Amino acid sequence: MQRYILSRLFQSIMILFGVLFIIFFMLQATGDPVSLMVSRNASPEEIEAVREAMGFNRPLIVQFGDFIAGAVVGDFGDSLRHKQPAMDLILERLPATVELATTALFMAMLIGIPLGLLGGSNPGSLWDTLARGAGLIGQTIPNFWLALILIIVFAVKLGWLPAFGRETWQFLGITLPTRSVILPAFALGLFTMGQLVRFTRSAVMEIRSEDFVRTAYSKGLSDRQIYIRHILRNAAIPLISIIGVQFGYLLSGSIYIETICSWPGLGNLLAEAIGNRDFALVQAIAFFTSLVVVTLNLLTDIAYGLADPRIRYGD
Amino acid sequence: MAPILEVSDLVTRFYTFDGVVHALNGVSFDLQAGETLAIVGESGSGKSVTMMSLLHLLPMPPARIEGGSALFHDDSGTIDLLKLNRAEISRVRGGRIGFIFQDALSALNPVMTVGRQIAESLERHLGLGHEQCRRRVVELLEKVGIPGAKQRYRNYPHQFSGGMRQRVMIAVAMACNPKIVIADEPTTALDVTVQAQIVELTQQLQRELGIAVIWITHDLGVVAGIADRVLVMYAGRPVEIAPVDDLYDHPGHPYTIGLLEALPRMDAAGSKRLISIEGSPPDLMAPPAHCQFAWRCRYAFERCWNEVPPQVSVGPQHHITCFYDVNRERPRDNV
Ligand SMILES: Nc1ncnc2c1ncn2[C@@H]1O[C@H](COP(=O)(O)OP(=O)(O)OP(=O)(O)O)[C@@H](O)[C@H]1O
Ligand code: SF4
Ligand SMILES: [Mg+2]
Numbered sequence: 001m002q003r004y005i006l007s008r009l010f011q012s013i014m015i016l017f018g019v020l021f022i023i024f025f026m027l028q029a030t031g032d033p034v035s036l037m038v039s040r041n042a043s044p045e046e047i048e049a050v051r052e053a054m055g056f057n058r059p060l061i062v063q064f065g066d067f068i069a070g071a072v073v074g075d076f077g078d079s080l081r082h083k084q085p086a087m088d089l090i091l092e093r094l095p096a097t098v099e100l101a102t103t104a105l106f107m108a109m110l111i112g113i114p115l116g117l118l119g120g121s122n123p124g125s126l127w128d129t130l131a132r133g134a135g136l137i138g139q140t141i142p143n144f145w146l147a148l149i150l151i152i153v154f155a156v157k158l159g160w161l162p163a164f165g166r167e168t169w170q171f172l173g174i175t176l177p178t179r180s181v182i183l184p185a186f187a188l189g190l191f192t193m194g195q196l197v198r199f200t201r202s203a204v205m206e207i208r209s210e211d212f213v214r215t216a217y218s219k220g221l222s223d224r225q226i227y228i229r230h231i232l233r234n235a236a237i238p239l240i241s242i243i244g245v246q247f248g249y250l251l252s253g254s255i256y257i258e259t260i261c262s263w264p265g266l267g268n269l270l271a272e273a274i275g276n277r278d279f280a281l282v283q284a285i286a287f288f289t290s291l292v293v294v295t296l297n298l299l300t301d302i303a304y305g306l307a308d309p310r311i312r313y314g315d
Numbered sequence: 316m317a318p319i320l321e322v323s324d325l326v327t328r329f330y331t332f333d334g335v336v337h338a339l340n341g342v343s344f345d346l347q348a349g350e351t352l353a354i355v356g357e358s359g360s361g362k363s364v365t366m367m368s369l370l371h372l373l374p375m376p377p378a379r380i381e382g383g384s385a386l387f388h389d390d391s392g393t394i395d396l397l398k399l400n401r402a403e404i405s406r407v408r409g410g411r412i413g414f415i416f417q418d419a420l421s422a423l424n425p426v427m428t429v430g431r432q433i434a435e436s437l438e439r440h441l442g443l444g445h446e447q448c449r450r451r452v453v454e455l456l457e458k459v460g461i462p463g464a465k466q467r468y469r470n471y472p473h474q475f476s477g478g479m480r481q482r483v484m485i486a487v488a489m490a491c492n493p494k495i496v497i498a499d500e501p502t503t504a505l506d507v508t509v510q511a512q513i514v515e516l517t518q519q520l521q522r523e524l525g526i527a528v529i530w531i532t533h534d535l536g537v538v539a540g541i542a543d544r545v546l547v548m549y550a551g552r553p554v555e556i557a558p559v560d561d562l563y564d565h566p567g568h569p570y571t572i573g574l575l576e577a578l579p580r581m582d583a584a585g586s587k588r589l590i591s592i593e594g595s596p597p598d599l600m601a602p603p604a605h606c607q608f609a610w611r612c613r614y615a616f617e618r619c620w621n622e623v624p625p626q627v628s629v630g631p632q633h634h635i636t637c638f639y640d641v642n643r644e645r646p647r648d649n650v
Binding site: 214233 | 370401416418421427440487
């Protein structure tokens with residue numbers, strides 16, 4: 001198990017290093033970064049002065065070293081637009097995205113897992129048809145389209161939910177979500193829901209026909225005992241990785257959903273930063289989301305290893 | 316000796332997309348208390364399906380048991396296994412009839428400790444409490460020859476060697492003092508020396524606990540060593556049943572004769588796998604309208620192609636499903 005964790009940790013660090021490499025050289029590849037920072041009619045002397053001040057005249061490898069050193073402590077420089085540290089802007093927007101992603105994940109799990117279990121346990125039944133339908137819808141309907149439809153129906157026509165924006169509720173100094181999160185979270189979680197239904201269904205179908213399930217029956221256990229102790233426990237282990245990967249995807253913020261629903265999260269910030277060609281901010285967001293995804297994958301692998309005795313007691 | 320199990324005319328079919336598989340076409344045999352009955356036959360002859368039909372372990376659909384009876388006698392009376400409902404058969408499974416499967420690695424749950432997997436049937440059938448269960452499991456593990464049973468209780472299947480896993484499987488099957496243990500090719504996945512140990516262990520426990528064992532195998536060497544009687548299956552029917560010496564000395568069915576001829580001389584210490592004889596088994600998609608062995612039979616004559624042969628007795632315990640009398644080299648006239 002220790003070796004397993006160490007090797008995953010090493011892989012994660014290598015991936016992050018690769019991400020930093022790409023982020024840094026992408027900026028170089030788009031042309032002279034200084035041109036982004038000066039006004040359109042700056043004189044060559046002014047441009048040279050900025051280049052000097054920003055250190056862009058140093059050898060690339062030195063600049064890259066500096067960039068890495070900054071990245072390690074979360075310093076990506078100031079946002080060109082907001083004139084404040086890019087990381088501060090990210091941390092400011094983070095709670096909104098976390099709220100949205102967590103809600104989306106819970107909704108997806110609440111619908112996806114039970115539906116997958118019911119479908120997989122009763123192949124060919126009405127539940128199974130529903131499960132397969134939900135899986136298909138989740139994977140084919142674009143979430144921004146669904147978000148628009150939901151807004152039209154539940155916000156505009158029925159008026160049950162707000163059409164856009166994030167409202168929170170303060171309770172004992174804690175910021176709590178309100179119903180404003182329901183609509184964007186549902187749209188965002190749709191794809192994850194589809195994945196969970198499909199995966200749970202096929203895992204249950206596969207495990208049902210395993211030899212050890214037949215052994216469980218040959219011991220005289222009841223259907224319920226067999227489902228809970230033998231089928232579900234085995235299906236839950238690979239489910240851990242799907243959920244972990246999906247949470248990473250949800251947490252990296254959705255440009256579409258956050259923009260359509262005016263949700264003040266990371267996706268929204270990223271859309272704005274791209275629009276402004278705010279390079280420091282784009283770099284910071286790109287690295288931050290990679291960090292979140294890589295960390296989550298690492299945690300997922302560890303959780304998976306803990307849950308599966310073949311890894312926990314393996315070498 | 317009294318029979319503990321009497322199976323008659325068992326018919327099992329699979330209704331698949333490609334058509335109906337006639338897997339069992341009238342299987343009859345009996346099992347005496349405490350004896351070892353070996354079942355041999357080519358792959359696909361219906362050995363496993365017979366046993367799984369008795370305990371309702373086949374996936375339904377596609378499987379359907381369409382006829383027959385399986386009378387199980389014990390102290391509390393006689394029941395027809397095929398007529399039991401889900402709750403009733405689950406009391407028999409693991410309680411009065413234990414099952415040992417071929418590949419213990421896939422037959423044990425990879426994420427549950429072996430101790431728990433044995434304890435499960437004790438809880439279910441003997442209603443033992445937690446502490447009692449634990450003690451009994453450790454006892455069982457010791458009995459099947461697992462060193463360090465107390466520590467091994469908490470281990471998972473992948474932490475055992477193949478032979479040790481099969482010992483765990485035996486402990487599962489024997490946990491609740493069953494009357495019958497069905498062993499479906501329990502040694503096929505193991506290497507030769509371990510095979511011998513497993514055979515020996517099973518025999519020892521069988522004698523100690525007075526269990527009747529049905530031993531399914533391809534290995535005629537094992538059969539000669541352990542069986543009291545042998546049942547030879549072909550295309551979903553028993554073609555010959557006889558006491559083991561009788562079968563080896565006076566085989567009466569052309570298929571059995573072929574099997575024994577194809578067998579390399581058994582003076583070598585190693586056991587020999589059943590080498591199949593010339594030709595291939597019939598397609599089970601068509602319902603049998605004549606002797607299913609006729610295509611491959613060197614004695615086949617006209618009647619064999621027109622009628623399905625019935626089971627005839629050629630001795631007090633020796634039954635053959637064939638129209639031809641190989642000893643007198645002519646068709647039987649009394650069938
Ligand atoms: N689930 C199933 N669906 C369709 N046909 C099946 C199914 N299970 C078994 N059969 C068929 O039933 C027949 C008997 O199979 P069975 O497993 O009893 O053979 P066997 O004698 O145990 O062979 P082996 O020595 O290979 O274990 C085979 O022709 C097989 O194809
Ligand atoms: S009945 Fe006929 S074909 Fe079948 S085994 Fe006997 S002799 Fe051969
Ligand atoms: Mg078999």
